[in-house]
Amino acid sequence: MSVDKVPELRFEGFSGEWEEKILGEQVQLENGFAFQSKYFKKSPTEVIVLTPGSVNIGGGFQAGKGQYYDIKQEVSPRYIFKPDDMFITMTDLTPTAQALGFPAIIPRDNYTYLHNQRLGKLVGFKGDSGFLYSLLRTTKKQKEVVSTSSGTTVKHTSPDKFLNRFCFFPKNEEQIQIGDYFQKLDSLIDQHQLKYKKLSNIKKAMLERMFPKQGETIPEIRFKGFSGEWEEKELGALAEIVRGASPRPIEDPKWFDRNSSVGWLRIRDVTEQDGRIHYLEQRISKLGQEKTRVLSEKHLLLSIAASVGKPVINYVETGVHDGFLIFKNPRFELEYMYQWLKSFEERWQQYGQPGSQVNLNSDIVKSQLVTIPSNEEQQEIGNYFQKLDALIKQHQQQITKLNNIKQACLNKMFV
Numbered sequence: 001m002s003v004d005k006v007p008e009l010r011f012e013g014f015s016g017e018w019e020e021k022i023l024g025e026q027v028q029l030e031n032g033f034a035f036q037s038k039y040f041k042k043s044p045t046e047v048i049v050l051t052p053g054s055v056n057i058g059g060g061f062q063a064g065k066g067q068y069y070d071i072k073q074e075v076s077p078r079y080i081f082k083p084d085d086m087f088i089t090m091t092d093l094t095p096t097a098q099a100l101g102f103p104a105i106i107p108r109d110n111y112t113y114l115h116n117q118r119l120g121k122l123v124g125f126k127g128d129s130g131f132l133y134s135l136l137r138t139t140k141k142q143k144e145v146v147s148t149s150s151g152t153t154v155k156h157t158s159p160d161k162f163l164n165r166f167c168f169f170p171k172n173e174e175q176i177q178i179g180d181y182f183q184k185l186d187s188l189i190d191q192h193q194l195k196y197k198k199l200s201n202i203k204k205a206m207l208e209r210m211f212p213k214q215g216e217t218i219p220e221i222r223f224k225g226f227s228g229e230w231e232e233k234e235l236g237a238l239a240e241i242v243r244g245a246s247p248r249p250i251e252d253p254k255w256f257d258r259n260s261s262v263g264w265l266r267i268r269d270v271t272e273q274d275g276r277i278h279y280l281e282q283r284i285s286k287l288g289q290e291k292t293r294v295l296s297e298k299h300l301l302l303s304i305a306a307s308v309g310k311p312v313i314n315y316v317e318t319g320v321h322d323g324f325l326i327f328k329n330p331r332f333e334l335e336y337m338y339q340w341l342k343s344f345e346e347r348w349q350q351y352g353q354p355g356s357q358v359n360l361n362s363d364i365v366k367s368q369l370v371t372i373p374s375n376e377e378q379q380e381i382g383n384y385f386q387k388l389d390a391l392i393k394q395h396q397q398q399i400t401k402l403n404n405i406k407q408a409c410l411n412k413m414f415v
Contacts, residue, residue, distance in 0.1 A: 005168060009412035011181075014174045018415050024163030027125040027132065029088075031159065032115035033079040041068040049114045050081070052089040052099055058407075059137035060186070061104040069114060081106045081113040081121070086133055091118040091156040092149075100155050101145030101162065103136040120159060127172055130179020135167065138410045168415035178413060182406070189402045196395040203388050207343040210381060212371045223380045230373045236366030238337075239327040243304075243362055244320030247291035255288030262294055262317045265324065267306050275338070276389075277314045284319040292319045293326060300327040300334050302341060304360035309348030311341035325362055333375060335382030340370060342385075 005017035035049050048066040056062045085106040092100040106113055115121055125132050135141060144165055149155040169175065209220040217229040235241065247255040256264065263280020284292065294317065301312040305323035312324065313334065320326055351364055
């Protein structure tokens with residue numbers, strides 16, 4: 001039995017080689033229509049012309065990425081998608097061809113979706129559509145599309161190129177089981193994504209309503225048992241605010257040691273871990289530690305260069321370079337102030353000049369006014385947001401885990 005005609009991972013009860021067939025003998029590809037941009041609308045309509053941007057990298061429908069279309073313009077039924085129609089991207093948006101050849105399925109919602117010329121509609125498949133959808137999402141199949149694509153500025157394929165290639169197909173019963181498996185996996189991922197989005201929106205709303213608006217001293221929403229106005233103070237009066245320090249030149253390898261117990265904080269760590277630092281990949285040497293500020297305990301920090309205004313809490317030994325401020329000897333509840341800084345994050349941009357990169361200095365931060373309640377109310381607010389953050393992180397981790405499982409299965413369950 002030829003190994004390359006049998007998938008590495010298979011459901012119990014199935015055996016034998018998969019059959020090699022030309023894709024174009026199993027499914028047809030219909031071209032779309034070149035809709036004129038003069039009919040596109042800026043304001044939302046119920047009719048949307050789909051584009052390659054409507055497909056996620058890796059496959060799947062991405063809502064809200066098409067062009068709104070004038071609902072008064074008549075469109076041939078041939079170019080109106082139906083719910084559950086499957087289509088692929090025939091043209092990518094960038095020269096890298098990251099999204100070229102990936103499939104998506106029209107959702108069942110209240111919008112009318114139109115088929116433009118940069119997408120190809122798959123029709124008449126002789127097997128299970130769920131199997132085909134998953135097959136086209138594999139890395140191998142997408143690379144085949146890219147390898148035969150044309151263009152330099154933007155990559156594109158054609159129906160002939162897309163269909164004139166060999167694919168392996170099992171019997172219909174196995175196709176159905178594979179299609180059902182990935183459909184359930186996608187559904188589970190969607191559930192976690194919806195919960196993640198809902199909780200993220202709740203947090204955004206609560207950050208706006210549980211802290212007083214600018215110029216006010218009482219929040220819109222408050223925990224039961226608390227009353228009275230909050231006190232307005234400068235940040236510099238609530239902590240000793242000092243800047244981190246960096247060894248120079250920073251590229252010198254002597255400042256770093258992968259066996260060191262002290263990590264070196266970079267802005268990418270803040271972004272990847274959403275401000276809560278539990279691990280630092282880069283480690284700073286003993287010599288480097290003498291040239292920076294090392295935190296052995298949990299502290300509140302604030303980024304002041306590159307991506308400015310991002311609050312940070314370190315949970316590990318951390319060397320802090322000069323792109324961050326450290327709040328030492330705080331006279332506030334750390335979690336409360338972390339969340340207040342989250343609510344204020346975008347407003348640090350007001351200190352930058354138009355067209356220039358914003359940089360904050362310690363004096364600007366020290367002089368920033370903040371409204372602050374009693375320690376007891378600070379604790380309540382901090383605990384609430386900390387629990388909300390934990391829930392959001394749980395769903396985010398599940399999304400990552402399930403996507404990794406899906407990708408591994410896509411690589412192993414197809415020939």
